[in-house]
Amino acid sequence: xxxxxxxxxxxxxxxxxxxxxxxxxxxxxxxxxxxxxxxxxxxxxxxxxxxxxxxxxxxxxxxxxxxxxxxxxxxxxxxxxxxxxxxxxxxxxxxxxxxxxxxxxxxxxxxxxxxxxxxxxxxxxxxxxxxxxxxxxxxxxxxxxxxxxxxxxxxxxxxxxxxxxxxxxxxxxxxxxxxxxxxxxxxxxxxxxxxxxxxxxxxxxxxxxxxxxxxxxxxxxxxxxxxxxxxxxxxxxxxxxxxxxxxxxxxxxxxxxxxxxxxxxxx
Amino acid sequence: xxxxxxxxxxxxxxxxxxxxxxxxxxxxxxxxxxxxxxxxxxxxxxxxxxxxxxxxxxxxxxxxxxxxxxxxxxxxxxxxxxxxxxxxxxxxxxxxxxxxxxxxxxxxxxxxxxxxxxxxxxxxxxxxxxxxxxxxxxxxxxx
Numbered sequence: 001x002x003x004x005x006x007x008x009x010x011x012x013x014x015x016x017x018x019x020x021x022x023x024x025x026x027x028x029x030x031x032x033x034x035x036x037x038x039x040x041x042x043x044x045x046x047x048x049x050x051x052x053x054x055x056x057x058x059x060x061x062x063x064x065x066x067x068x069x070x071x072x073x074x075x076x077x078x079x080x081x082x083x084x085x086x087x088x089x090x091x092x093x094x095x096x097x098x099x100x101x102x103x104x105x106x107x108x109x110x111x112x113x114x115x116x117x118x119x120x121x122x123x124x125x126x127x128x129x130x131x132x133x134x135x136x137x138x139x140x141x142x143x144x145x146x147x148x149x150x151x152x153x154x155x156x157x158x159x160x161x162x163x164x165x166x167x168x169x170x171x172x173x174x175x176x177x178x179x180x181x182x183x184x185x186x187x188x189x190x191x192x193x194x195x196x197x198x199x200x201x202x203x204x205x206x207x208x209x210x211x212x213x214x215x216x217x218x219x220x221x222x223x224x225x226x227x228x229x230x231x232x233x234x235x236x237x238x239x240x241x242x243x244x245x246x247x248x249x250x251x252x253x254x255x256x257x258x259x260x261x262x263x264x265x266x267x
Numbered sequence: 268x269x270x271x272x273x274x275x276x277x278x279x280x281x282x283x284x285x286x287x288x289x290x291x292x293x294x295x296x297x298x299x300x301x302x303x304x305x306x307x308x309x310x311x312x313x314x315x316x317x318x319x320x321x322x323x324x325x326x327x328x329x330x331x332x333x334x335x336x337x338x339x340x341x342x343x344x345x346x347x348x349x350x351x352x353x354x355x356x357x358x359x360x361x362x363x364x365x366x367x368x369x370x371x372x373x374x375x376x377x378x379x380x381x382x383x384x385x386x387x388x389x390x391x392x393x394x395x396x397x398x399x400x401x402x403x404x405x406x407x408x409x410x
Binding site: 031 | 275276277278279280313314315343344346
């Protein structure tokens, strides 16, 4: 047998082994031996079982409150359905469950309970905030360097860990109750989406709910709109006389929470 | 450095034993070996060979670390779960490994069903006590 046909034979066997684990295909069993005490089906079953159960274990880690919410049995059923629907495509286990919120949003019966997808999205975004890059944090004293004339032109860069998430359900209340080991409220779809801001302060992932007005200002600031224009936008949202004060108040909150990584005078 | 794994199946077209393969891999690549004593025990039980044959088939000078762990015994096969204390048979194999490879750094692996820290430290101390007994002049075994 030539070297290249040995390699291709090995590749074939490896592919069959993988199909045996992923799809339940039994072709590879023809090349596996029974042991002195056990049949090959059972022995190969160790690999089949371990593959799925380790992925579901990783999902339990990433989504421990969703796991707590659903209980072992339902979570594992959901986990194995996800493993089947969204096969692992990344060598790093860290990214395996990234598609879970979308899966729960689209796959029945989970899609009939939108709180599940929202809860998964909240956990995913908190995990992502924890893992996000480091970045400098703007301090209130940094703001003293800008003359009053410069303020309308100030532009803001959010901290690399900061992101926004809109939830259609009361998943954040469910999350809080589970985190505090309390009975979660009944799941409910909200009249208005909950606008969350999620970030990492020191080494802790945080979230808080924003008013519609603050969420608008954050989203616009994130896209590079300068402070003066942000205040004009706030004036169309609510009492125009208090717009600058409200804008300064929101900004103060962002800075003291470590939400900004850069402030500069725009062009 | 490469570690020997726990295995559950063997193929009918294998051309060498696992210890021959590992030895050859280490010889040709120059890599060091992490010798997992529990994994040798698990594979030997699962495939019905003597763990000492595996142990004695590995070149003395290539092993630079030991791993010790517990496993789940299913009756007809053993699964490497790292969720139990190290079993007595594996402690016996540790003695044989010390005699063959000398006193190398040893780690207790525990991933699940974690006991109080004191229990784990007791296992760590047991590795030291056994090593002191088997190789009394620590650091001078290279002769």
